[in-house]
Amino acid sequence: MIIAVDGPAASGKGTIARALAQHYGLPHLDTGLLYRAVACNVQRMELNPAKEADAVAACDFDEALLDDPVLRTDDIGQLASIVSAHPLVRASLLQRQKRFARQPGGAVLDGRDIGTVIAPDADAKLFVKATTQVRAQRRHRELLGKGFDVSFVKVQMDIRARDARDTARSSAPLSMAADAALLDTSQMTIEASIARAIQLVEARCGALARQREHAASGASPA
């Protein structure tokens, strides 16, 4: 089973994707980390993130970088949304993500374009959202908890800038797949949002199983 979880920054998609992976015993890939690694490499190599050729040169990063806590900073998040807008950067990370999605037994992936580009054939797709205010509060609390000294206003501005860039880019923009289920976590606790996500996946997979049964029996689906 492939589960695609997309949504904007700090909507809760990573929390939900990890919980779904644990619930179904599937491997999980946080695809945002790949773009964050490219961004960090651009910074370390003193390249220009706005130049596609520079960003592409940074795509060949050391795997150990994926575990570096520096990737979680707000500044790297911003840089990631600049490098991720380049089509050649996206192309360079594409096959790795598709391979992960197609591994035997399935997988859970979260990001911006999982349901639309990486796994358009996913068995279940969720689009997780929350108000900008709530997302900024969550991310601010998270960053403070990790020891990063950043103001709420900066986090809020950065989230707005990232939302705008991720939605407006021409290559694989942040958008909800037509067949995704919407999950608004603004008023939900973590536990409630995970429980709802499991319900949505169950509903989707039950519907798919019924469709397949109908197809196998030659009847047209209800």
Ligand SMILES: Nc1ncnc2c1ncn2[C@@H]1O[C@H](COP(=O)(O)OP(=O)(O)O)[C@@H](O)[C@H]1O
């Ligand atoms: N429903 C929720 N209520 C409160 N906090 C949440 C909720 N979902 C996630 N969080 C917290 O918000 C922060 C961002 O969540 P995360 O899952 O990393 O978001 P995303 O992957 O969409 O950026 C984390 O600190 C997480 O624990």
Ligand SMILES: Nc1ccn([C@@H]2O[C@H](COP(=O)(O)OP(=O)(O)O)[C@@H](O)[C@H]2O)c(=O)n1
């Ligand atoms: N599948 C993905 C995942 C992330 N990204 C980019 O990478 C940036 C960082 O993604 P992330 O998922 O780590 O960020 P958060 O949502 O966790 O804040 C995003 O702002 C996007 O620009 C993307 O373009 N496509």
